[in-house]
Amino acid sequence: MSPDLPPDLPLHSWPLPYEERLDERPPTQIDLVVIHCTELPDMAMAREYGERQLYDAGTGNSGHFYIDRDGTVHVFVSPTRVANHTRGYNPRSIGIELVNTGRYPDWYDSRRQTMAEPYTEAQIRSLSTLLLTLKRDLPQLALIAGHEDLDTAKVNASDDPNQQVWRKRDPGPQFPWPRVLEESGLQRLKP
Numbered sequence: 615m616s617p618d619l620p621p622d623l624p625l626h627s628w629p630l631p632y633e634e635r636l637d638e639r640p641p642t643q644i645d646l647v648v649i650h651c652t653e654l655p656d657m658a659m660a661r662e663y664g665e666r667q668l669y670d671a672g673t674g675n676s677g678h679f680y681i682d683r684d685g686t687v688h689v690f691v692s693p694t695r696v697a698n699h700t701r702g703y704n705p706r707s708i709g710i711e712l713v714n715t716g717r718y719p720d721w722y723d724s725r726r727q728t729m730a731e732p733y734t735e736a737q738i739r740s741l742s743t744l745l746l747t748l749k750r751d752l753p754q755l756a757l758i759a760g761h762e763d764l765d766t767a768k769v770n771a772s773d774d775p776n777q778q779v780w781r782k783r784d785p786g787p788q789f790p791w792p793r794v795l796e797e798s799g800l801q802r803l804k805p
Contacts, residue, residue, distance in 0.1 A: 708755075746797075
């Protein structure tokens, strides 16, 4: 292995039941990675949400890769398929979900908008290795963003419809942006 290539990262293939119904795309179309957190308590619930069929085509919302707290990386959707993870950016991007409680279970309660759970060292190590691997394998990949950078819509708070809260806040304030940017060599996209 060349010294500038990342070490092998074990990827656990766990395709969603509807993966084959998602649109195909060439690798050259991918220039962006979007970082998410599941805002759910564990991988089992993240999987349950990912399997939900929400659209007429029999597909749902999901990232491509899920990184559990122990650093295990699961592939829910192949990068050559368009997953539904960020409105307006899906055809050009890869979605990476980090298991983290975020604002769960009161996502839109104005009194519970703090995202206090730190990401684990194992998650960030696996993320950095995955990003280097993707950068090596996808020739156009140059950009990275947080879900919160791209989906800036507000919604009515669940506890008070006269207040508004951010629809998406992930990966949130606990995410180590300086480290990830330095280790990946990707540029942060902030429209």
